[in-house]
Amino acid sequence: xxxxxxxVTGMKDVLPLEMExxxxxxxxxxxxxxxxxxxxxxxxxxxxxxxxxxxxxGENEKxxxxxxxxxxxxNLNEASCEKDLVDCGLRYDLTLPxxxxxxxxxxxxxxxxxxxxxxxxxxxxxxxxxxxxxxxxCDIDILGEPSNLAEIELILATTTTLxxxxxxxxxxxxxxxxxxxxxAAYSGxxxxxxxxxxxxxxxxxxxxxxxxxxxxxxxxxxxxxVSKYLNLFQEISDAENGLAFLVETLxxxxxxxxxxxxxxxxxxxxxxxxxxxxxxxxxSLVRGMSYYTGTIFEIAIPAFHASCGGGGRYDKxxxxxxxxxxxxCGFSIGFERIIMLLMEQGFQIPKKKQKVAFLIEKGxxxxxxxxxxxxxxxxxxxxxxxxxxxxxxxxxxxxxxxEKEGYTVFKKFFREALK
Amino acid sequence: xxxxxxxVTGMKDVLPLEMExxxxxxxxxxxxxxxxxxxxxxxxxxxxxxxxxxxxxGENEKxxxxxxxxxxxxNLNEASCEKDLVDCGLRYDLTLPxxxxxxxxxxxxxxxxxxxxxxxxxxxxxxxxxxxxxxxxCDIDILGEPSNLAEIELILATTTTLxxxxxxxxxxxxxxxxxxxxxAAYSGxxxxxxxxxxxxxxxxxxxxxxxxxxxxxxxxxxxxxVSKYLNLFQEISDAENGLAFLVETLxxxxxxxxxxxxxxxxxxxxxxxxxxxxxxxxxSLVRGMSYYTGTIFEIAIPAFHASCGGGGRYDKxxxxxxxxxxxxCGFSIGFERIIMLLMEQGFQIPKKKQKVAFLIEKGxxxxxxxxxxxxxxxxxxxxxxxxxxxxxxxxxxxxxxxEKEGYTVFKKFFREALK
Numbered sequence: 001x002x003x004x005x006x007x008v009t010g011m012k013d014v015l016p017l018e019m020e021x022x023x024x025x026x027x028x029x030x031x032x033x034x035x036x037x038x039x040x041x042x043x044x045x046x047x048x049x050x051x052x053x054x055x056x057x058g059e060n061e062k063x064x065x066x067x068x069x070x071x072x073x074x075n076l077n078e079a080s081c082e083k084d085l086v087d088c089g090l091r092y093d094l095t096l097p098x099x100x101x102x103x104x105x106x107x108x109x110x111x112x113x114x115x116x117x118x119x120x121x122x123x124x125x126x127x128x129x130x131x132x133x134x135x136x137x138c139d140i141d142i143l144g145e146p147s148n149l150a151e152i153e154l155i156l157a158t159t160t161t162l163x164x165x166x167x168x169x170x171x172x173x174x175x176x177x178x179x180x181x182x183x184a185a186y187s188g189x190x191x192x193x194x195x196x197x198x199x200x201x202x203x204x205x206x207x208x209x210x211x212x213x214x215x216x217x218x219x220x221x222x223x224x225x226v227s228k229y230l231n232l233f234q235e236i237s238d239a240e241n242g243l244a245f246l247v248e249t250l251x252x253x254x255x256x257x258x259x260x261x262x263x264x265x266x267x268x269x270x271x272x273x274x275x276x277x278x279x280x281x282x283x284s285l286v287r288g289m290s291y292y293t294g295t296i297f298e299i300a301i302p303a304f305h306a307s308c309g310g311g312g313r314y315d316k317x318x319x320x321x322x323x324x325x326x327x328x329c330g331f332s333i334g335f336e337r338i339i340m341l342l343m344e345q346g347f348q349i350p351k352k353k354q355k356v357a358f359l360i361e362k363g364x365x366x367x368x369x370x371x372x373x374x375x376x377x378x379x380x381x382x383x384x385x386x387x388x389x390x391x392x393x394x395x396x397x398x399x400x401x402x403e404k405e406g407y408t409v410f411k412k413f414f415r416e417a418l419k
Numbered sequence: 420x421x422x423x424x425x426x427v428t429g430m431k432d433v434l435p436l437e438m439e440x441x442x443x444x445x446x447x448x449x450x451x452x453x454x455x456x457x458x459x460x461x462x463x464x465x466x467x468x469x470x471x472x473x474x475x476x477g478e479n480e481k482x483x484x485x486x487x488x489x490x491x492x493x494n495l496n497e498a499s500c501e502k503d504l505v506d507c508g509l510r511y512d513l514t515l516p517x518x519x520x521x522x523x524x525x526x527x528x529x530x531x532x533x534x535x536x537x538x539x540x541x542x543x544x545x546x547x548x549x550x551x552x553x554x555x556x557c558d559i560d561i562l563g564e565p566s567n568l569a570e571i572e573l574i575l576a577t578t579t580t581l582x583x584x585x586x587x588x589x590x591x592x593x594x595x596x597x598x599x600x601x602x603a604a605y606s607g608x609x610x611x612x613x614x615x616x617x618x619x620x621x622x623x624x625x626x627x628x629x630x631x632x633x634x635x636x637x638x639x640x641x642x643x644x645v646s647k648y649l650n651l652f653q654e655i656s657d658a659e660n661g662l663a664f665l666v667e668t669l670x671x672x673x674x675x676x677x678x679x680x681x682x683x684x685x686x687x688x689x690x691x692x693x694x695x696x697x698x699x700x701x702x703s704l705v706r707g708m709s710y711y712t713g714t715i716f717e718i719a720i721p722a723f724h725a726s727c728g729g730g731g732r733y734d735k736x737x738x739x740x741x742x743x744x745x746x747x748c749g750f751s752i753g754f755e756r757i758i759m760l761l762m763e764q765g766f767q768i769p770k771k772k773q774k775v776a777f778l779i780e781k782g783x784x785x786x787x788x789x790x791x792x793x794x795x796x797x798x799x800x801x802x803x804x805x806x807x808x809x810x811x812x813x814x815x816x817x818x819x820x821x822e823k824e825g826y827t828v829f830k831k832f833f834r835e836a837l838k
Contacts, residue, residue: 037776050422
């Protein structure tokens with residue numbers, strides 16, 4: 001017959017050792033986020049194709065796994081385009097389904113609504129090391145909270161979680177979409193060109209100011225505007241207090257409330273944090289998703305030269321479903337990256353239970369089996385993990401394999417007598 | 420714009436209260452199965468369409484959510500049938516992916532391999548109360564263990580889990596596909612008609628012996644054969660020891676080993692069980708899946724008039740992938756049914772953490788906010804769940820909503836002073 005043994009392209013089988021780390025991390029995440037009052041929820045993996053294609057997902061909308069209509073609705077002969085064949089698809093993130101969920105269930109949940117989601121998302125991206133087509137996302141979101149209490153809670157909860165997972169000395173970089181826009185306006189860019197400017201700026205970490213300058217000039221912007229814009233970043237970075245300098249420089253290009261609220265977030269978090277990290281105002285932080293309307297933030301872990309998660313405020317998305325905007329803010333941990341980091345560092349799970357193997361020789365008497373099982377049941381009750389298994393002919397190899405899986409105690413039961 | 424608020428047909432949004440029960444049950448399941456030496460694994464939700472359509476899934480193969488090819492592989496104009504459009508689909512169970520996983524990773528895992536899987540599966544079935552198109556399955560399987568030690572461990576682990584979830588007085592009904600066949604052969608049915616006979620027999624619980632008789636006669640089987648067959652069930656049920664009676668009656672139609680091993684399972688489990696349940700030999704137990712090759716079993720909980728899970732031995736499935744058969748046996752808990760039962764009974768989670776809401780009036784001074792957050796952080800450290808939130812104008816309604824979500828303590832912070 002010959003069935004296919006490999007997983008589908010870009011997806012992976014999770015082996016027991018990695019799975020133990022994943023389960024441990026999920027446990028820490030849930031415990032910490034619950035302590036901050038977030039409630040776990042779940043949405044279906046499958047979403048309406050109309051919602052998935054509604055321009056909320058940016059580039060991700062090009063990567064949707066689309067699902068074929070079923071039964072009478074599927075009419076192959078008359079189908080002339082993809083739309084005729086497809087009615088739903090796999091979710092590419094957890095934010096869009098959350099907003100649909102909130103819109104659908106708002107009468108049944110309290111306001112503000114603090115949601116925790118841990119689940120798979122799917123993107124038909126080019127597979128590469130550490131990037132899969134099915135992967136976990138782990139998001140917390142607060143809906144219905146207009147004040148920056150939302151940002152403060154999200155950042156404290158996320159950093160406390162990272163700290164409990166052993167991370168320290170990291171940064172939370174923070175910015176506001178409105179600061180991005182004000183800086184572009186101040187430098188003379190037209191609003192219709194902001195996206196182009198921000199796409200270049202987003203690469204600052206990788207291609208440095210020179211690279212951003214080259215890209216902007218190539219896009220046809222004047223040398224004067226580009227210089228003014230990039231000088232601003234340099235001046236902020238040179239200033240003793242970057243944010244204060246920026247406020248003074250931008251003047252009426254920036255509403256007072258934007259900078260004072262951002263300062264309040266940075267100050268409140270810095271004064272109340274329990275984890276070891278720095279809050280850093282980063283005027284070059286862009287965050288790709290176009291749905292962000294205010295604050296944006298990102299985790300930078302020194303050991304990992306890319307973002308390990310991020311989020312921001314998206315006050316306009318609920319309105320796309322209900323017609324009435326609801327303030328919303330979320331923070332997503334880069335779950336797969338964190339797992340990869342921990343696995344690479346040979347992470348050991350604390351307080352792991354002892355794993356004991358009972359190896360039973362073939363042909364042992366029935367009454368002996370019952371005694372062995374009873375002994376195993378007692379050990380299990382006392383909190384030990386006991387696995388009963390037949391002793392293989394090659395005992396040595398069997399024990400070596402089991403040791404790799406974390407078994408440390410081997411109890412052998414032979415045919416002649418219990419030893 | 421008007422996006423769609425409802426989930427796709429037949430799928431559901433899980434609200435926080437049900438989610439708490441689900442998370443608690445998953446916790447108990449994992450802890451118990453780990454104590455028995457099962458390792459959690461995960462396979463992708465998406466499987467090759469070739470594997471999903473390989474006749475291992477019986478009727479479920481008609482219910483696959485199929486996924487459209489992507490990029491260059493999708494050629495709408497030249498597509499003449501579904502096969503041209505589809506390359507993968509959502510898994511309809513966890514057994515087929517497990518067997519693919521085992522075949523793919525056998526060099527990296529120990530033998531016997533004891534796997535625990537908890538995950539979503541998808542079936543485009545007609546939705547009805549308690550039956551969704553996306554639902555959780557929870558399976559344990561032992562691969563590479565030919566002896567009935569596998570069945571004994573699976574049944575003990577599953578019943579211990581059910582017991583820890585508060586179920587008692589239930590039955591594990593057990594049979595063997597080879598007994599089913601021997602009884603049919605003894606009664607004079609031809610092998611090619613077994614499936615037809617078993618489909619009728621499978622309805623015994625619902626339509627009783629009379630209904631089964633009517634269906635078999637309608638299918639054209641002789642009155643003599645049908646009577647002989649149904650009398651056998653009556654005689655087994657009347658006998659003091661049904662299994663012993665059956666062995667004696669069937670004579671050479673049934674291999675000795677089949678009945679002695681079945682007896683061994685019943686005796687060993689009965690003697691070593693810690694949960695309150697009965698092992699019952701049930702010669703009318705069929706279990707639908709055609710891949711079963713030996714023992715089959717099912718959970719019957721009095722409060723629920725349908726199977727709450729089941730499983731059996733399927734020694735021939737790994738061979739479909741690798742060419743070499745590997746003994747395999749699994750037990751699946753009816754996760755969604757158990758959740759439904761617990762929810763209907765108003766299940767209360769034991770040792771639930773206290774939920775405290777800090778309600779903060781709008782416009783409170785910044786310094787006060789920091790004090791409040793610090794207080795919340797301390798309470799969280801001590802194991803309490805604390806949620807900070809803005810005080811709504813309608814405090815009474817807000818508190819009522821929060822009470823529904825399990826909040827019991829409300830601390831209010833007003834603008835003028837900390838009270």
